[in-house]
Amino acid sequence: MEKTTFNPTVIRKDFPILNREVNGKPLVYFDNAATSQTPRQVIDVIVDYYSNYNANIHRGVHTLSQEATDKYEQARIKIQKHFNAAKSHEIIFTSGTTHSINLVANGFTSILKAGDELIVSAMEHHSNIVPWQMLCERTGATLKVIPMNEEGELILEEYLELLSDKTKLVFCNHVSNALGTVNPVKTIIDAAHKVGAAVLIDGAQAAPHIKADVQELNVDFYTVSAHKMCGPTGVGMLYGKEEWLNILPPYQGGGEMIAEVTFEKTTYADLPHKFEAGTPNICGGIAFGAALDYMNAIGFDEIAAYENELLEYATERLLAIEGLRIYGTSENKTSVISFNIEGVHPYDMGSILDKLGIAVRTGHHCAQPIMDFYKIPGTVRASFSFYNTKEEIDILVEGVEKAKAMLL
Structure with a gap:
């Protein structure tokens, strides 16, 4: 298959599910570490x-x-x-x-x-x-x-x-x-x-x-x-x-x-x-x-570079929220951010984000020894793929701030 020019706007058109709404809001799918979405070429x-x-x-x-x-x-x-x-x-x-x-x-x-x-x-x-x-x-x-x-x-x-x-x-x-x-x-x-x-x-x-x-x-x-x-x-x-x-x-x-x-x-x-x-x-x-x-055909080097850009952008924006802690701060990491806000249970945060159309994973992520190490019940995990955008990260940040205001 011939290599394509990397363009997230064009790539998103390959994924039918990204066009749907959840709870009356456009779907923002940030649960890629649990399962990725499937392009029409595979369907x-x-x-x-x-x-x-x-x-x-x-x-x-x-x-x-x-x-x-x-x-x-x-x-x-x-x-x-x-x-x-x-x-x-x-x-x-x-x-x-x-x-x-x-x-x-x-x-x-x-x-x-x-x-x-x-x-x-x-x-x-x-x-x-x-x-x-x-x-x-x-x-x-x-x-x-x-x-x-x-x-x-x-x-x-x-x-x-x-x-x-x-x-x-x-x-x-x-x-x-x-x-x-x-x-x-x-x-x-x-x-x-x-x-x-x-x-x-x-x-x-x-x-x-x-x-x-x-x-x-x-x-x-x-x-x-x-x-x-x-x-x-x-x-x-x-x-x-x-x-x-x-x-x-x-x-x-x-x-x-x-x-x-x-x-x-x-x-x-x-x-x-x-x-x-x-x-x-x-x-x-x-x-x-x-x-x-x-x-x-998209290219793994191109995917990695773009996802790293998303990771850096999301990390910077989320850390600007007072009381938010990111777990997993290794310099060498992929596009996953596990976080909590002090005083907010991750399940409650995830439930509110879902009402806003944002799909994240909450809990111990089948990695309970990690949660025991940090002495926490779980985290909110946002995981990004090459079909996600910075605009979606902005929606996530707004959603986290809204949930925090509701829960504290």
Whole structure:
């Protein structure tokens, strides 16, 4: 797809939902970290699939099945190229990041033993904490935590002290969903590999903003959800190095993931099918590829530059409001602002903003340990995408000031 000239006014026309009103006000959508909106180019691909070649994939001899299979596997190759995986079979289609992480955690059940150690960061989403806690319960392994500081940055000196020859796995998000912090994942990966540990990076929040190169990172596993980057819900990917994917056992049994089945013994299919039991989200996979085409046509460098402009503008304007505190002040962060106003509960703020047509997220953002660190019940989170504008940020600031006047 040819590259387009970046123009947010033109880009907004690609997103039908941005034309609607909420509570009689034009929609201002600032909940992009939870899920991004979907452009008509991706919606058209979904409609085209169900209108013209809806069929089950692989092994079908009829035309519709072959067409669907070709489009699905082409999407896998698009994902491979986007993340620069060495081989297309290192891309496993999943239902999203949570599924991907659980797949890996389940696989390590037969590898870990009592006394082994896992390391997780203090700023993880619950989906990158709970599966590892469950793995520790099954195996007797121990979970250790990389601490963070007041700015919302990991304390790398303490991480290096946690590493030892007992460390088998390290988990960290590329970008914090609650704070927007971009973590130094290359440093984390390199240090883990020196002690022989594997690393899984949760890329769900990074993927809309950063074009990760899995070979350059030398990461063992990398996870992404399509709905964070203009694609549909219910589909995502797990990247895994071929050698690791060959070691891990299948996560689920069923059709598609087998080579041969008898009542005496079953042999498993080659990668990637070994991990893709059952009928997949075929349309979702194809639409995921279309979403990558769309974002790459705009350009990730252009997206990052514009979103950083929005972040700086919103930060300056919000900090001018008396009593407002921003959580997550790392210099290296993406376009997420988590904030509270002293004396105002985040839920109350979010409810009033919704009445004004402004969609933000409130609560602990599935990152309760971060909220416990700051000793708060939650935050108001405004997260910006490349289809947002400074005019919308002005509306947010007015809304926050109005809510503050009503609640204090």
